[in-house]
Amino acid sequence: MKVSRELIARYDTPGPRYTSYPTAPSWSNDFGEADYRRHLIRAGSSAERLSMYVHVPFCERLCLYCGCSVVITRQRDRMHDYVSRVLQEARLAHDALGSARPVVQHHWGGGTPTFLSPTELERLFTGLVALFPLDENAEVSIEIDPAVTTIEQLDVLRTCGFNRISMGVQDFDAKVQETVHRIQSVEATRLLVDHARALGFLSVNLDLIYGLPHQTPESFGHSVDQVLKLRPERIACYGYAHVPWLKKHQRALPEDALPRGHDKIELYLTAYRKFREAGYEAIGMDHFALPQDAMMRALADGTLHRNFMGYAVHPAEDMLSFGASSISEINAAFAQNHKGLKDWSEAIDTGRLPIDRGLTRSADDTARRRIILDLMCRFRLDYDAHGGAAAFRKRYADALVQLEPLANDGVVELDDNGIRVTELGQLFVRNAAMPFDAYLAKQRAQGGPMFSRTV
Structure with missing residues (x-):
């Protein structure tokens, strides 16, 4: 595929990623707990299946490209209280919903979910599933950071019932890793991929990011080759979202080293060609999967869905989300939790659903x-x-x-x-x-x- 510089310049403009519509800037702080509770009650009469997302915001270090809602800390003793509050938030939502609708997609993201100890991972999962049982064909997935995830944690996750893992690679190039403050070796990644397969995880997803400082088609192509050697069932290749007005830490990245426009597209096309040559099919705007993967089947039968977790194989319209900053979509409404741990915690401790803003769709x-x-x-x-x-x-x-x-x-x-x-x-x-x-x-x-x- 050839793309002219003129065409790229014409379409290189700010625009939403459409993980929701209406998009988040349209939401209002006038939407609060009472509105969300009303939508939960109405959704209780539905027999449709649910998606669920859990946000664990904690990280030991800050990656300079990060656009997520994170809390940087090394105080792991805070995890017990966080897990307890997530479970309490889930009970509040469960009581308002008033029904046990089966969950077909259960996903944990962050931050770094494996910042939790094996004991806390098991306690959180067991508590959530007791409130919201899993469908027998549910996709149960978690994002992990190979730099901090242990074999013991993988063992616990598989025992709990997780069947898919997603690992952030972003780029294996040493200069890029040093610049963005994320150091991760090919060997550490391979060790966890191999162990996940030995445990029986059905699918392994590896994430790459193009558009990071100092990336070139040659260097990024080498990282893609390393990923392909691991043969993940799915690959996500995201364009770096440079939003320093929202994420102040991104200002630390060298602006003159960021690939833009045609140079950035060339990075993606380099990866695209390699993925296709290796037998992967393109899905949506940034995902690739092997032909036998469930995501390819969802694309073929028209059930592929898109929500705040990205592309999903189960088209559940309603999604319950728990944890600081997380976003629920229920009964034609969006509801976002307080981003700050203090406000989120205070709401839960006083028996309130921790809603900061939202929108009811027309x-x-x-x-x-x-x-x-x-x-x-x-x-x-x-x-x-x-x-x-x-x-x-x-x-x-x-x-x-x-x-x-x-x-x-x-x-x-x-x-x-x-x-x-x-x-x-x-x-x-x-x-x-x-x-x-x-x-x-x-x-x-x-x-x-x-x-x-x-x-």
Whole structure:
């Protein structure tokens, strides 16, 4: 695939990643605990399955590229109280929901979930599953950092019932690792991958990040080769989101060493070619999987879903999330917990759901969300699934006009049946979704940076 510098420059613009719609800048602090509780109660009558996310924000060190909500500490004695509060938060949500809906996707992220001791890992998992039982086919996954994760922790996770692990690699190049303050060897990663397979984990996912300081196609290609030797079932290859106005520590990265525009795309294309040559199929805008993986089956049968955890194989509409800063999506509403440990803890200690802000989706929000999910997950949209061609063209006339230049550039194809994102357009799928975002123009008019760049 060849991509011109002119085309990259045209589409290299700030834009959402659409892990939600409406996106987080549209949410309001007027949405609080009472609103979230009301949505939980209403959702209790549903028989649909649930997704669950648990946020463990603690890390021993700060990676300079990080865009997550983290707490840097070495005080592991704080973990007992944190686990206790997460379980209490889960009980509050369970009591409001009033039903035991099965969980089909159960995921822990961070931070570093394996900052917890083996005992605390088991206590947290056992407590959550007692409140929210797992579906027999549930995907139970966790993010781990090979630099701090032990064999004993992997043993406990597998015994609990985790069946998929995701390891952050980002880049194996020594200069890149030193610059971003994350040191991790190929050997340490291989040791955990091999042990996970010996324990019977069904799937191993490795994460890479392109766009980090000092990366070149040659150096990044070498890191990709090292990852491919480990033969993970899934690979995520994320573009680095440089948002120093939100994450102040990113200012420590050397701006002149950051690949941008065409140079950044070349990093991705280098990885893309190697993944495809190794037998991996592209999924969505940043995932790759072997043909036998469950994510490929979800793509083929149209059940691939996208939420705050990224691409998911189970299309559960409702997601309960626990822990500081975590975001729930329930009964057509988003609810985000307090980001600060102090506010989050105080709410739970006084018996309150720790909600900081949120949004209740309107009917128009829900319709546009379905459009964006189709484009982001399936790379196509069928008019018949959205009320028919005539109604769609009338309702979204402005968006279709905005898509015409993308069609002229070969990013999308427009015909009588719908919209298709081309192979070239998969690089710019965020741009293809943006015309359907009813909030974006207002957000841009507010001035100031808000989103990472789409390239």
